[in-house]
Amino acid sequence: MEALDVLDDPAAAVVALDPLRSRLLALLVREPASAATLAAAVGTTRQRVTYHLGALARHGLVVEVDQRTHGGLTERLYAPSAASYVVSPAALGEAAADPARVRDRLSASYLLAVAARALREVGGLVRGARAAGQPLPTLTVDTSIRFATPAARAAFARDLDAAVVALAARHHDEAAPDGRWYRVVALAHPRPPEDSP
Template identity: 50%
Template sequence: MDDIRVLEDSAAVEVALDPMRSAILDALSEPGSASTIATAIGSTRQKVNYHLKALETHGLVEPVETRTWGGITERFVQRSARYLVVSPSVLQNISLDPDQVADRLSAAFLIAVNARAVSEVGAITTGAPPDTRVPTLTLDTVIGFASPSDRAAFAVDLQSAIAALVAEYHHDEGRPHRLTVSSYPQPKESS
């Protein structure tokens, strides 16, 4: 089971969003059969089996084992990924281009850059052979600024540090990697 799968096919998204199929996916925190899932969600084995076939056709669940007892064969399936993320390309035919957003300090630009990352990394991982590690680097931290002027000074220092690192390590003949750095106010946790 993958940690995250980016859905790039609108039909797969439609299948995943069906309320019954969504309930089946939620019930599959552990591998299950049509019978065990039916019990968990309060449905019949036949209905669950029908929906499992649709989920399997779109790669949202995968078979893990078959058990035979008393002349009955029971198939066990699991989710293909713990989390599903919808690629922005599913919702629109054109690629989201951050360069079309004029204000580089806006929330719209941040969303456009991160949507592009979801689309691009999703496409790379979908096209990669199974168990291939895609060379990525992610930094995620929280920083508290005492004032807006501290935040602005940090931004200047960060840009300078990144520019120096890029100048030191960039090679025109090297494989290009996209580097993005973003910052936004951390949402308050709900109580």
Template identity: 50%
Template sequence: MRERTSVGTTVIEDGRTAAIALDPVRARLLGALREPGTATSLAAMLGTTRQKVNYHLHALEAHGLVELVEERRKGNTTERVVRATAGAFVVSPQAWAMVAPDPDREPDKLSAQWLLALAARLLREVGRLISAAGRRRVATFGIDGEVRFATAADRAAFVRELGESVSALVVRYHSAEAAGGRPHRLVVALHPAVPPEDPRPATTAEGQS
């Protein structure tokens, strides 16, 4: 029978767990352990010793990032097969709550800092919903797209019309006094697209390879 691979996304909210997961070696192990593996196979992948891999695996397992799949007898030793507890991990700003960005501390709503604070709050709140829901599905909705504006004036007009349209929808459907109603957070963002990274290796100086 084929061993189950890790699926889903886990949101890390604890600072100590985040520090464990963000260690470069342990992050590589988590990526490799989407498929079950052993300390021996992981050591070969990393080019290090089995003892060092076991040290990192114990730390990951202690913080719930890795789980035991099975134990196999090989001669006089027992080989542990482990896998990551999720297919992906996201570190919530909650892990560093004291220094996390807060939209209420950014008065300029047209600034990139305010947008970043909104994104951090979105990640923090959706992360809490995912953690509380367990395996249950969380009802959410998102739109992701790209718009190419011919001029800055077109961009300004788009922002104005988008804001007016969203505000009209909020007025139409918002029921402040509805018995049993549940509030939902609405975030609309617009920012310049980030160019793709150049896959070619960088050179230290022109003409050098």
């Protein structure tokens, strides 16, 4: 099972976003289960769950992991293909967020468009790396900071910008014959109140 899968196919996203199907996926993350077990857990019929499991399976969101025979009946056990899923903006096609269409680079809209681009690009790169049996080299820096004043926040933004520009200039090699381009993104936003330290 993959830790996370990025859904960029619109049909797979629609299937996964159905409330009952997303509930089935959440239950299967805990442990593989049969349609009968899932039906009892969600309070519906085994036939209805079997139908929804079929839809999830057709889009690669669940896989059959075992079979058990009870009194001549075969019970199939299913597990999700990933521990969690995220829907890529690519599923929206031309309507997906695009940083090039946002003029205000200091706006929340631009931040979201850049984050959406990262999700779309990295999702595609992960699929390619998996298909090639290769790891995907990435780096993530994630921290929290508490600013005393808006002026302190502005000063931090200036310092961060200068540091990233200087660091990129020091390590960038335009002429490297075997060099590989990387996209570096730094995002900052208020931490939601419910997100504990």
